Amino acid sequence: MSDKRFIIRPLEQSDYAQVQEIYEHGLDTGHATFERHAPTWEQFQNKKIMDTVFVAVEEEDNTTVLGWVSAAPVSQREVFHGVVEDSIYIHPGARGRGVAGALLDRLIQACEELGKWAIHSWIFPENEGSAALHSSRGFEKVGTFSHMAKMPYGELAGQWRDTDVWEKLLPKPDGKAAHEA
Template identity: 60%
Template sequence: MTKSNFAIRPFRAEDYPQIEDIYLQGLVTGNASYEHRAMTLEEFVDGKNMDTVFVAVELYDDSKVIGWVSGAPISQRPVLAGVLEDSIYIDSNAQGRGVASGLLDRFIDACQELGMWAIHSWIFPENEGSVKLHVSRGFEEVGTYKHLAKMTYGPRAGEWRDTVVYQKLLPKPEKVTAEEEFEHTASERIKAQRPLKA
């Protein structure tokens, strides 16, 4: 996907050092994450739905990452397999170019292509830019977790923070993972049932 001054492409392993640097830029603000360190590449790959990880790169330099987006499952339960939590981070030098909007649009498209039925975004209320971006793409506020966790670093270290949950509903797929799993194991369950005694 090409925008006016940048392009969006799937993640490649060699992108990770730049992804990590951009993530750490976000942590410095104190309004991006409760986490105090970046994940390793192995943790990143293990924790994300890699079909939803995209990077924005300079239009004429495919190797220069200026932002990224990813989705992570909200649960390991099969019945919730169609709900992802998004993360979007932009290089501080690329702010104001529409990079975040482009990445979120591509992420939403990917989720629909994959048969996801909802996207969640957990945002600090102080992160007004992220709130505005998500609302502009049809996300609705569904609730607030009060003093969800205590900050351990940065300008708000020691504070208990609230987190607002925004949700975007996508078209419902005809069949979901849990149904497929149920159908696959139905015969085994039937065979395992003991006949009722007269």
């Protein structure tokens, strides 16, 4: 475990090659996403709410990306405009330094500032680290989609995957949680 310090800041386009590399590390595990490839910069910008995209970088150089977090709309329907889905990826060499928790805390803060009322996370049951991280930040497992999709690649090729859905309800502008309205 390193004692180096890191900072959280908004993503810059110049960070994106490292973000893609970290995403690819997640893809290689087979437990991070149903996607097959990291998106291009243009695709990433079109899918994400860019005001919620943050990177953790080494404090000493402000350029070495340790991990990233983002939110994307769960639906294009207006009624769901306050509900987002998170993504969080940490470089394998940066695990155990508190990077994931700091990034998720920053994402929650950004979503509250933007008036979002819920954050969802779809997590494979085998991804125990991500489930524990989300639980530690007040997310609750609200369900499981069984046999959500067949994984088309990697070590789990041809395997049907379940996906757990985790949710965090955020305070509404009136200070009440969404479920208290």
